[in-house]
Amino acid sequence: MEIIFYVFASGMGLIIGSFLNCLIWRLHTGESLNGRSHCPKCGRQINWYDNIPVLSFLLLRGRCRYCRKKISWQYPIVELTTGLLFLIAFARIFPKEAFLSPAYPFRPADFLALFRDWFLIAVMVIVFIYDLRWYLILDVITLPAAAVLFLTNLGIMVLEGRAWPGLAYLLLSGIIGGSFFLLQFLISRGRWIGGGDIRLGFLMGLALGWPQVLTAIFLAYFLGSIVGLGLIASGKKEWGSKVPLGTFLSVATLAALFWGEQILNWYLNLF
Numbered sequence: 525m526e527i528i529f530y531v532f533a534s535g536m537g538l539i540i541g542s543f544l545n546c547l548i549w550r551l552h553t554g555e556s557l558n559g560r561s562h563c564p565k566c567g568r569q570i571n572w573y574d575n576i577p578v579l580s581f582l583l584l585r586g587r588c589r590y591c592r593k594k595i596s597w598q599y600p601i602v603e604l605t606t607g608l609l610f611l612i613a614f615a616r617i618f619p620k621e622a623f624l625s626p627a628y629p630f631r632p633a634d635f636l637a638l639f640r641d642w643f644l645i646a647v648m649v650i651v652f653i654y655d656l657r658w659y660l661i662l663d664v665i666t667l668p669a670a671a672v673l674f675l676t677n678l679g680i681m682v683l684e685g686r687a688w689p690g691l692a693y694l695l696l697s698g699i700i701g702g703s704f705f706l707l708q709f710l711i712s713r714g715r716w717i718g719g720g721d722i723r724l725g726f727l728m729g730l731a732l733g734w735p736q737v738l739t740a741i742f743l744a745y746f747l748g749s750i751v752g753l754g755l756i757a758s759g760k761k762e763w764g765s766k767v768p769l770g771t772f773l774s775v776a777t778l779a780a781l782f783w784g785e786q787i788l789n790w791y792l793n794l795f
C-alpha cells in the first residue's frame with residue numbers, strides 16, 4: 525500500500541525536476557516562463573511525448589528528434605536526483621507505518637514539513653546547477669525562497685505549539701548563517717566569496733534552524749576541500765581557481781536537512 529505513495533512522491537520529484545531544468549535554462553537566457561518548451565539548439569517545439577522525464581531522453585537516445593544534436597546529461601540527472609530526493613523527504617516524514625495502520629496520527633505540521641522539504645530541494649537543485657555552470661547564486665531565487673521557508677517553518681512551529689522561543693532561534697539561525705559569509709566578504713573585500721553566498725547563508729539558517737545551519741556550513745567546507753584537493757591532484761584545477769561554493773552549500777544543506785543530527789553526533793564523537 526505504501527508503495528503507491530512512494531511512487532507518487534518520486535513521480536512528483538521527476539516532474540518538478542523537469543520543470544527545474546526548464547526554469548534554470550530560462551533564468552540563464554532571460555526567456556519568460558510562458559511559452560512551450562523548445563530545443564535550445566534548433567528551436568523546434570518539443571512535443572509532450574518527447575518531454576517525459578527521463579523516459580524521453582532514453583527513447584531519443586539523448587538527441588533532439590529534429591536536429592539530432594545532443595541533449596545535455598543535466599536533464600535526466602536533475603530529474604532522477606529530484607525524484608530520489610523527493611522520495612527521501614517523503615519517507616522521512618511519512619514512514620511505512622503511516623500507511624499500514626489506520627490509527628496512524630497524521631499531524632498537520634507533517635504536511636507543512638513535507639512542503640518545506642520539497643521546496644528546499646527544488647531551490648537547492650537550482651543553486652547547485654546554476655553555481656556549478658555559471659558561478660552565480662541568483663538573488664531572484666534565494667530571497668523569495670528565504671521568505672517562503674521562514675514562513676513555513678514559523679507555521680510548523682505554531683502548529684506544534686513552540687512558536688516561542690522557536691521564532692527567536694530561527695531568526696538567530698538566519699542571522700548567523702548570513703553573518704558567517706558577510707564576515708568573510710568584509711575581511712576579503714569580496715575576493716573570497718560573493719554577495720550571493722551571504723543571501724544563501726541567510727536562507728540556509730532560516731530553512732535549517734539552529735544548530736543544523738552550522739552543520740551544513742562545516743559540511744560544505746569539508747566537502748569543498750576534499751573535492752578541491754581531488755581536482756588539484758588530478759590536474760583539473762589549480763590553487764586559487766574559482767570555486768562554486770553554492771554547489772557545495774546546496775549539497776550540504778540537503779544532507780543537514782535529512783541527516784543533520786547523525787552528522788552532528790558523529791562529528792562530536794570524534795573528540
Ligand SMILES: [Zn+2]
Pocket residue numbers: 563564565566567568588589590591592593
Ligand atoms: Zn533540436
